[in-house]
Amino acid sequence: MSQPTHPNYPHRHLLGIEGLSRPDIEGLLDRADAAVAISRQVEKKRATLRGRTQINLFFEPSTRTQSSFELAGKRLGADVMNMSVASSSVKKGETLIDTAATLNAMRPDIIVVRHHSAGAVHLLARKVDCSVVNAGDGAHEHPTQALLDALTIRRNKGRIEGLRVAICGDVLHSRVARSNLILLQAMGARVRVIAPSSLLPAGIERFGVEVFTDMRKGLDGCDIVMMLRLQRERMNGSFVPSVKEYFRYFGLDADKLALAAPDALVMHPGPMNRGVEIASDIADGAQSLIREQVEMGVAVRMAVMEALASHLPNA
């Protein structure tokens, strides 16, 4: 997959979509397309990261993202170690720095980090010598998710430019939403956010998006409907009154989806709350790309690590 056709990725880390140029993004998506092909072969193993060590450092449990990164690393030939750090400890942050120093001493080549605090991955990246991939930091960014979403859209629609994309649900707490907002706009999509105001961050109207608090109006004519997960602790009275009310007004069902473009496609970063933000029949329906997103996740992570590999010492 490492054909010279891919432009050089000019950064040492992938900490966020912010700071990436359109050519950076397109280059990663092109690499990812090649990685999809590899992953669909019987022989999936490459030697790009042979002899390299990849550590997945997860301060927040995540089965799917962690396994996606693990598989991506292994398909590129890296030795992959998973470290899940219990987040119950009082001095979480100190653990972060101390753990970073400890891991750094083990001379890894790539560290993949997920942390519950915004900016934690940037902090860690300053303390280690290797490449760092942000696998989600608080409500800040989740760049590989946005890249895999973009890849999924591009492969299904043939383009991103000019598409009308609705991002629906808990935008306030969502790193997926932030990374997607930046990426989709950089690629020329017209982005809307749809949510009750209690789940919208302050100043969202200055992000260059159209804001809707009425899902029926917001979905009108959309090409892509991207649903966000609503955390359980926010469902019952703190941000929205109840699951029942949330689903009624902001859950994606056949009735509301009918208001989008006839060929609209439905996405969700997972894990889904069926019957909360999305109806089961829609999640499993013909317009759903949700399972394909998972496949694209592995490909995008292979692409990212391959791109970073060119910056590793002795590469």
Next chain:
Amino acid sequence: MAMTEQAQILTNATLLDPADGREGPGHVLIRDGRIADIAWGAAPGLPEGARTIDCAGHVLAPGLIDMRAFVGEPGAEHRETLASASAAAAAGGVTTLVCMPDTNPVIDGPAIVDFVLRRARDTACVNVLPAAAITKGLAGHEMTEFGLLQEAGAVAFTDGLRAVTHAQVMRRAMTYARDFGALLMQHVEEPDLVGEGVMNEGELASRLGLMGIPREAETMMLERDLRLVRLTGARYHAAMISCADSVEIVRRAKHDGLPVTCGASINNLVLNEGDIGHYRTFCKLSPPLRGEADRQALAAALNEGVIDVVVSDHNPQDVETKRLPFAEAADGALGIETLLGAALRLVRAGDVTLARLLAALSANPGRILGRESGRLAVGAPADLVLIDPDVPYVLDKRTLKSRSKNSPFDEAQMQGAAVLTLVGGRIVHRSADLAGAA
């Protein structure tokens, strides 16, 4: 210190008395720790054996009075002691600091006030005035012994980093404080509305993925308190305001004749939320840094006199509390040593006159606290600072006297510094750059 000292004369200075705004060339004679004579204009006759310090080119003014400094003694001496805080103060031209009661144990009883005063007498090189808690243990429930605490030496009452949130508790504290003429200093922030917020609410917080603190967390607490002041007549000082709306609220209260004063942190006057950049925890503060429009409103309010006092909000923190992801890091920044240098930015920017600024840094806090210092007057304590308003330098946190290093001005271009600081006539800081006789 109290022995009969050699008289000193500070000659050829530009004198500035912020108490009345008078400014001009002159000389100050110091004897027995007090200002013995002030000669505006022509040089006075030199007394026999007086030591002369040539102040040519510099501004001589009353030493700064910092109404808000957190000192780790007792309880967190690894972050700051009275000795280290006072050394930092002296280097910054601060001759009096009011230390906050957020210590361990809390300054909420006369014995602890006494302890702090004794420790300060033995170890500190500037005047240390303890502020005592409004409520026992800073818990927000039961009021402390305002009378006994004042007798022991507490100059004001505050729950420090916390607001007294319970309206009934605050009303009773105000009602009772009035009888003793006690000054209540409130941290004006409604914690319920702060919630998980860690920086100013707005676009920037949203982009950083950080939860925001709305300005209303401040304005609603301020407005509630001013209602209670109207009801009780207590002397009330809003410790630090951070936004334009608060300026209007205070302006109205003063216009209505309420016994109200207010302060602003130097951080909110010279920095804004953009200084947080990529999660700089040294800029994680309470109140948070706001937008540029708010900063400008504060600077204008300072020049106008709506803001009476500028404080350092000196809050030493170490790597254990600051080298963390932003949301998990402690609030607070060092400030006492950089207070003057940072504040002079406002003068150079044309936001405020030097006289106005120095009034907010010495004369006004002196008056609010009922001290003799904070003015250039014969008989006043010789707590003085000689300022070089122009000397340029890049701040290096390693040179700071504090035990902690969490300065938001580290590596910043600064201009203006204290070149000589005297407390009770004694030299407690002298810059190597200061020429003249020893």
